Every structure is written in C-alpha cells, then in structure tokens.
Amino acid sequence: MQTDVVKIGTRGSALAMAQAAEVRARLMAAHGLPEEAFEIVIISTSGDRIQDRPLSQAGGKGLFTKEIEEALIDGRIDLAVHSSKDMPTVLPDGLEISAFLEREDVRDVFIGRSVASLEHLPHGARLGTSSLRRQALVLRLRPDLQVGMFRGNVQTRLRKLEAGEADGTLLALAGLKRLGMAHVAGEVMDVEHFPPALGQGAICIESRVGDRRIGPMVAAIHHAPTGAELACERAFLAALDGSCRTPIAGLARAAGDALHFSGMVLSPDGQEVHEIAVDGKVADAVRIGADAGAAVRRKAGAGFFDGWS
Template sequence: MSHVAPAPLLIATRESRLALWQAEHVQALLKQRFGLDVGLLGMTTRGDQILDRTLSKVGGKGLFVKELETALEEGRAHLAVHSLKDVPMDLPDGFALAAVLEREDPRDALVSNTYASLAELPQGAKVGTSSLRRVVLLRSLRPDLQIEPLRGNLDTRLRKLDDGQYDAIVLAAAGLKRLGLASRIRATFDTSEMLPAAGQGALGIEVLADAGPLRAQLADLIHRPTWLSVHAERAVSRALGGSCSMPLAAHAVWHGDTLHLNAALGHGQETTRPLLRVSVEASVADADAASALGEEAAARLRALGADGYLATP
C-alpha cells in the first residue's frame, strides 16, 4: 500500500481540544481501516487568533481552514480535518473534499448554569453566540433577549458562561457530545425552532485535488447519507453566494430514499424582517441530484425576496 499514501500520513489540524478530537478520530479510522501510519500537524489559525471581532467582519469561517490548506499545498501535511460548517462553500482551486463522515447530532444546544430552557430565560436575559444564523433564529423565538457576541474555542466559551458573562450560550450539540460534555446541555433545540447550519455536526476531510490515490482511499470513509445531505445543504448557500456573513440555515433529513431539505434566511441588519423559510424534497441518488435540490431551495428563497436580504448594507 506504500504507493497509495505517503508514510507517515500527516493530518493538519487546529489545536483546540475539539479540533484535536476530530483529527484523532480520523487518525484512528485510517489506522483501523487501512493500517496506515498517521501523525498530526497541529496549527494555530487566524480564526483562532482573532477573538475580538465577529467572524463575518474579519474574513469569515475560511480563517479556520486557510493555514491548514497552506500546509497541504507546501507538502507539510497530506489531509486536513474540518468541522464541515467551517468549510467555505467553494474550495480554492487545487483542493477537494475527499470524504464526509457520518454526522453527529446536528442540532443546536442551549447551555446554561441557571435556566433549563429558552422559555425559562427571563426577559432581557443575556445569551451568547457569534453565529448570525443563531442570532436571527433566537430573535425570531425570543425578541426580548439581549444577544451578545461570543468567540473562542469551546472551552473558552464555556468558561465565559461559567464566569457569569452570560445567562446562557448556544453551541453545536455535536462538539459538546464529542468532548464528553453532553451533561452541559440543558436543552436541545428542535430543528423546527433552530434550523442547523449547512454541514453542522459533520466532519469533512480535505486534500489536494491532484492527490488521486489518497482521494480514492479516503472515499472509502464517505458516509453516503451524510455526504448527500451536506451536498444539498451546502448547495443552498453556494447558490446564494454563501458566507458566514449570511444568516442562512439549511438542513436535510432522509425519509426512505427521499431527501427533505429545509432552509431559512434571516436579515442580518433589520431584525423586524421575517424569516424566509422553504422546504423541498426529491428522490436523491447522487451528489448532482443533491446539489440540484439545494439549488431549488435557493431559487425558492429568491422567489420569496432573498435578494433583498442578501444586499450588503
């Protein structure tokens, strides 16, 4: 197998506890499945360094992946593991998404030391999140809440809550569960209330586009239902010019062979504008059909007036 993959194979990863868990998870899979010698290359990204501004103001979630891509380009690593919701909808030329693993819980979670649910939060309670999607969805559920920026890795966010800076914070359930912190979850939002971000809860493996043998090997790790779901979700965002400065939610679920895709778009500035919501479904057998379903959802959002929501102020 030495002609298939370099030895040792190196995974580029951010150094947060969650990122390392994700990289180690893929490392273990590659060792178990293929008997490969796999190491980790830990890195600090711009997204980890800039903590005083929201991501949408400093370049978006791509700040978490750019340095890892540079390591691939320079041959210092051979693959990178990402939370898929952090991966830009259009990868730079020369890079490819080789695999998506089976999704963990895709939902958002309410974490609080005092209150057991969103409904229990008092009028004007301070809730932390830096996701524009979560901001607009929370505002639609509880317009009275004081929603404050919350940056940093998972442990940093929890520490800020524990220090009393917030009454509650909203985090992805997947990250908490992966780190054995499920006990911190006070309530999990139903997807009908808080529709997840495209790719939330899924791990993606990125490689150089011309790494043919490695891509072919990694394709064995693809979890097909998740792979098709996230293609549909990401296509919504791509068709609307998606970035993290867009408060867009997109989440697909399977019912038999039919993929049901829900999408919602909020207005980033005008909080009184209603959420735009659409739901589409189709029998989906491949990535092209999944992407077409996402494009249909985007077209329906445009028909509801999405362009007026997307215009930059």
C-alpha cells in the same frame, strides 16, 4: 505496504483535535494501519487568533481553513480535517472535499447559567453567541433578549458563561458529544424551530485533487448518505452566496434514495424569515439545494441581502 507517515492537518482546539483523532482511528481501522502511520499536525488559523470581533467583520468562514489549505497545497500535510460548517463553498484550485464521516447529532443546545431552557431566561437577559444564525433564531423566539458576541472554543465559551459574561449560550450538540461533554447540555433545540447551520455535525476531509495515495485511502471511510446531505446543503449555501454575514439555516436528510431538504434565511433581528422545504432524490442532491437556494433568493428579494451583506 504503507511506509510514509500520513500527515493530518487540523486546528488546535480540543474539538478539532478530537475530530482529527476520529479520522485517524477510522483510517487505521479501514486499512489495518498502526497509529504511528499517521501524524496529526496542528496549524493555527486566523479564525483561532482573531477573538475580538465577529468573523463576519474579519473575513468570514475561510478564516478557519486558509492556513490549513495553504499547508495542503504546498505538501506540508497530506489531508485536512474540518468541521463542515466552517468550509467555504468555493475551495482553492487543486483541493477538494474527498470524504465525509457519518454525521453526528445536528442540533444546537442551550446552556444557561441558572436556567435550563431558553424560554426560562428572564426578560432582557444576556445571551452570548458569535453566530448570526443563532442570534437571529434566538431573537425570532425571544426578541426581548440582549444578544452579545461570544467568541472562542467550547471550553472558552463555557468559562465565559460561568464567569457571568452572559446568562446563556448555545453550542452544537455534536461538538459536546465528541468532547465527551454532552452532560453539560441544557435544552436540546428542536430542528423545526431552531434549524442548524448548514453542514453542522459533519466532519469532512479535504485533500489534493488527483492524489492517488490519499484519494483511495479516505474513500474507504466516506459515508455516502452524509455526502449527499452535505452536497445539497452546500449547493443551497452557494446559491445564496452564503457567508458569515447572512443568517442562513437548513438541513438535508437522506433516507435510502430519498432526500428531504428544508432551509431558511433570516434578518439578523429574526423578524423577517423566508423558508423552503423540498423533497427529491439523493441523486439530485446538488440540484435540489441549488434550486431551493435560488427560490429563497427570489422570495426574499435582492434588497433582503443588501441590507447587511
């Protein structure tokens, strides 16, 4: 019989809290446990506190996970809930990604202050985003636009848009759905022309390696097809030494035992692009991603990454 409260670590934004609550609900259902068997512990991260500059200038992806992982290592929490796209490819010793929930919609959405689509923004309009990937993809389609930094959670970005700090912005549809805010979405971007961030739409659970209590508990809610897709995408990212300093996009799709992966790297201005598409088996997900990353790196050449990394 479970007696000790399971402590779930998370960031404090509305979206992060919704994701933690979803994990808790799935664990409750899988194990027949009441809500009071779990405690959601809010942990402030460097990424949440730094709002005055792009993450690429402040230290990269680990800014959203470092403090949470420290709490996991020292036992203040039992498991951590993250947005997979925030996770560095190398984790601290003793920690592992132990489960993925079934993936939500992977697409980005455009939200305009007075227009319904990216195409209809007037020449020279301002688009706000903190993502180098979104910046590069936007400038690939609309090189005339002015792209500026837009930091903050979903609600903060929408307030900035309403206040006129930009004419449009881009957000993940998955996050809006989890917040019950899908109705604010304007144009839903086609993944063929506007591929998502690697890991977008997937919630992951991080825990201590060899934890006999938490390991079996979270294994019960793991979604294997999402796990295969993310294993491929993370291997692609690792092969490119992916960070917040390089615009990288991609998506793996598992169907039965088959897996399709497409990925790209872009220059920050969106004018140089190197793409790849590969089909293979789910069982080879990591190799497919790693090989695709190595192939794109060869295509682009070392100088491609040296210019802004």
